[in-house]
Amino acid sequence: MAIAIRKASRKKVKARIAISGPSGSGKTMSALLIAYGLVGDWNKVGIIDTEEGSGELYVGTHVKGLNVVIGEYAYARISSPFSADKYVDAIKAMESYGIEAIIIDSLSHAWSGEGGILDKHGKITDTSKSKNSYTAWRTITPQHNALVESMLQSKMHVIATMRSKVEYAQTKDETTGKTKIEKLGMASIQKEGIEYEFTIAFDIDIEHIAHTSKDRTTLFDGLYFKPSPETGKAYIEWANSGAAEINIPTLPPTPPKKEAEAIPVEVEEIREELGEVFEASMGTPAAEATKERIADQAQPAVPTVPPSPVAPTVPQTPTTPPPVTQEGDKLILPAQIKFIHTRINSLLVKPGRCDMETTKTCLHEEFKVASLKDLKASQVNDVLAWLNEFAKE
Secondary structure, eight states, rough: OOOOBBOOOOOOOEEEEEEOOOTTHHHHHHHHHHHHHHHHHHEEEEEEOOOOOOTTTTOOOOETTTTOOOOOEEEOOOSSSHHHHHHHHHHHHHHTOOOOOOEEEETTHHHHHHHHHHHHHHHHHHHHSSHHHHHHHHHHHHHHHHHHHHHTTTTEEEEEEEEEEEEEEEEEEETTOOOOEEEEEEEEEETTTTTGGSEEEEEEESSOOOOEEEEOOOOTTTBBBBOOHHHHHHHHHHHTTBBOSSOOOOBBOOOSSSSSOOOHHHHHHHHHHHHOOOOTTTOSSSHHHHHHHHHHHHHHHOOOOOOOOOOOOOOOOOOOOOOOOOOSSSBHHHHHHHHHHHIIIIIITTTSSSHHHHHHHHHHHHTTOOOOOGGGGGGHHHHHHHHHHHHOO
């Protein structure tokens, strides 16, 4: 299939905004004010409420410090169980109703609420014969992905609120070597990395002051402010400065080469050397032989020197031998990480058994690491064996 190539051009895009904050920080009010700024008409604003009817309480409110009265907006309520398909149906219903800016208040229930993703995952795991939580993710992840896609593909502006909590991490004190608990900040109650699905991600504190943790528009970078209709208007002004959706002439595809060019011998030699280095890092018996071979090849030739007169014997000062580094203390190499990604792709992603992010999440949980970079070189074989077993389930 020919790949069409054209000049990059920023289009007029609908807002995709996330607002995260603790209870009482003003997420819903901020979302309503931003939505009004986006469309300028309360009749075009809609809210999908999962907070036991609290989404209706703002109608008629005079906003302090602003010459704004919250008007009547469209309202839909989702009750427990908070399944992803309920959210998808509500989004479609709002679009059919003619709404131009919807507020999902809150997206956290779809993840951690009763009937949400985590709740379903736990129930599937508990009722399965194998009690394998990784297999359960294969069933649940597509439901979460469908919800995310319904937000991203919607023709409306989408604002999603999310509850946040204090996030902690277990770290090691470099001075004392003792384990300690470190406060990292606030984290949204949703799937890790959900903020990357939005154009702007606001964090809002208990004083109703917002700042961005992510902003593709750069409009609000480094700013601390109270959200208002002006926030939505600023986004619309930025969005409208983009090009309209038009057909742009595409560049003709580059014709394929008739004959593949021969790879220089030097490149092949470099590839072989890199392969040997990677094999030597795997910690297998064959790897030990490879290490010795590499060491022999790297050993320079020693020229023959005529014997010198024998010098008087001088007592040697005893030296402390260098500390021995255990293989397990060495962190994983970039080449090994790339190889693990390749195995995940060939064993799970391409056959359609599981997507890359879910597999990595399960792998992190199994080996108790935050990322692949935290693995030890000695664990690579265990990771590869685990992937093979995971692919069979």
